[in-house]
Amino acid sequence: MSCCAPGAELGRELARGPSREEVLLASRELGDGTRQTNLSVPGIHCAACIGAIEGALLKTDGITEARINLSTRRLSAKWRGEYPPPIIEVLRTLGYEANLLDAENGSRDPELSRLLRALAVAGFAAMNIMLLSTSVWSGADSETRQVFYWISALLALPALVYSGGTFFASAWSVLRRGRTNMDVPISIGVSLAFGLSLYDTATGAPHAYFDAATSLLFFLLVGRTLDHVMRRKARAAVVGLSRLMPRGATVVRSDGSRDYLPLAEVEAGMRLAIAPGERVPVDAVVDSGSSDIDNSIATGESLPQPVSVGAQLRSGTLNLTGALTVVTTSPASGSFVAEMARLIETAEDGRARFRGLSDRAARLYSPVVHATAFVTFVGWLAATGDWHRAISIAIAVLIITCPCALGLAVPMVQAVAARRLFEAGIMVKDGSAMERLAEIDTVAFDKTGTLTSGRPRLASSTAGDPKAYAIAAAMAARSSHPVSRAIAAIAQDPALDVIDLREYPGLGLSATVDGEVYRLGQAEWCGDQQSGQTVLSRDGKRLAAFMLEDSLRRGAGQAAQELRQAGLAMTILSGDSPDAVSDVAAKLGIADASARLLPEQKTRRLADLAEQGRKVLMVGDGLNDAPALAAAYASMAPASAADIGRNAADFVFLHGNLTAVPLAIRVCRQAGSLIRQNFALTIAYNVVALPIAIAGHVTPLIAALAMSSSSVLVVANALRLHGGDRPAIGDAKRDAPPVELSVLALEP
Secondary structure, three states, X not given: OOOOOOHHHHHHHHHHOOOHHHHHHHOEEOOOOEEEEEXXXXXXXXXXXXXXXXXXXXXXXXXXXXXXXXXXXXXXXXEEOOOOOOHHHHHHHHOOOOEEOOOOOOOOOHHHHHHHHHHHHHHHHHHHHHHHHHHHHOOOOHHHHHHHHHHHHHHHHHHHHHHOHHHHHHHHHHHOOOOOOOHHHHHHHHHHHHHXXXXXXXXXXXXXXXXXXXXXXXXXXXXXXXXXXXXXXXXXXXXXXXXXXXXXXXXXXXXXXEEEEEHHHOOOOOEEEEOOOOEOOOOEEEEEOOEEEEOHHHHOOOOOEEEOOOOEEOOOOEEOOOOEEEEEOOOHHHOHHHHHHHHHHHHHHHHHOOOOHHHHHHHHHHHHHHHHHHHHHHHHHHHHOOHHHHHHHHHHHHHHOOOHHHHHHOHHHHHHHHHHHHHOOEEEOOHHHHHHHOOOOEEEEOHHHHHEOOOOEEEEEEEOOOHHHHHHHHHHOOOOOHHHHHHHOOOOOOOOOEEEEEEEOOOEEEEEEOOEEEEEEEOOOOOOOOOOOEEEEEOOEEEEEEEEEOOEOOOHXXXXXXXXXOOOEEEEEOOOOHHHHHHHHHHHOOOEEEOOOOHHHHHHHHHHXXXXXXXXXXEOOOHHHHHHHHHOOEEEEEOOOOHHHHHHOOEEEOOOOOOHHHHHHHHHHHHHHHHHHHHHHHHHHHHHHHHHXXXXXXXXXXXXXXXXXXXXXXXXXXXXXXXXXXXXXXXXXXXXXXXXXXXXXOOO
């Protein structure tokens, strides 16, 4: 054992390490029968540790190489065989604990845990104090009442200290800077109510208000916890984007050997091997090989693009058909996907600065309440000299003007609106998104997968011999290429003997059927002189030609019409070809359309519109739309969108019908109207109740009841959104007729 091995004190904890089955699943195939396993060994501290571990592993059957990185405390072991050698067991005998590397370990949210604990403490205290208060209100005698008050004080104290700390810390942080927020009157009111109740309990007074203090904490913590959960979801887009990328890359060394390195250790100038089905880990140039690449993450185009030597590849793009060797042009931190993540983070930071209606109202509300309560206290103290009466009236002023109704004015309407949207098949990420959606004046659409289905399908075909269809379908059925899948659908279960099928990346398929060689793919490769077609040929003679289409998404025409009638401007921001974009724009009557836009160009276009004073709703579905969805004033994506797109969007519509866009705008505008009504009701309530409280005609108990009544009034008004007629903005189940777009081939 080495000088700094952790030794036997690790005890039985070492027995809980990963099993050999888990090691096998976590190992990486290097392509020559060798596998590589990366482990974290936190007990490594010096060169003696390295020598002991590497020496023991190299003596183990099956292990061909073992290397340790001291700075990262990582072990990289290469081995051969169908089952991993006992790497974990060897380390255990040396006294070292090993863990599988997992970059996506799903760290916990300590702030959410703290809020949930505070909520639980406040809920427990409020529930039990209310039970004791019920007995007091029912006519308990003075001795029993005092006992119940003392028990209530013991229950309320930990709730005040622990659960109230959320508001106390916030209030103190702003007071230190000479500012105020809604947490200041909450903190003052709760503290004074508890302190006066404790004094009245000690002096045998008939009233105490521990129940009001703890109940207020509980309900406010419910809102604070929900707000934190919704804000946390805003980070899901960046997290999802990081999960999209491979954790490492297979590096081809100068001597031909291969190593699997973590993505963070991949540098510019390295040669990487990328097998079919793998994503390109960093920006690179093709050094050898040819293939078809799915560029949807970068451009949104649904059709694969052929690449060969010298082609530029962006990180995140998917290698579909052929093996490639590439030379990296940037490290992971400077890659295309890393730039997309930075764009999303920047956009989300900007959106987080949006101040909701309740926040803006609080800037005026808090100073007025504080000043009113203080003046009330000073006035009554000067008039009567009775500090107890003066502070009781001041507390009543604070409680009766407590921001519960103001706090409910926005979230209650938003909750009802979210339920209304959910019933219509639209999911909402957070409440501020509904406020922003109600203010938009421009709608920007992505094309592929948003305005259109994004999946090519056969529109028409021509063939001199009907058997040609069956041959083409039989060949296409044995390929996973999107064009092949569309052609394969023309004949069900083709019973043809297809042998020697070969797929040529970027060109097409060749196969032998009934002793003759056929080609299916690009016209030029198949020997046809008319370019831009997908054809089937034999000996250079065309037998069939196929035209594919991309149809409009359901409800696209109706949605465009309703948005136009609502006075909203529309534009298309697409990474697809100009011809395809202009066709869709013409069919929908959208005059402004841009094509061949990369993610950063879409984001820049949205920024330009924002500088012109426009508030833009972005509707998109692709990975390449994620930065634009995050940067827009509001955003929406279909449920069929990529995970990154759904996470970056404020709204997700589930039924696939584009009429969800005008429907959501209509509901959010109705919600905005009800929110303004709730603010008016809250102001009217304070105008009536506040003078009565200042005049000394309201006890803290009556103030609590009046405060509850105002909250009930706000809730009842919010429910009017749920009880009203469904917005006459379109049938979500009605389909718009498909529009044929010649995106692959033209009928000869």
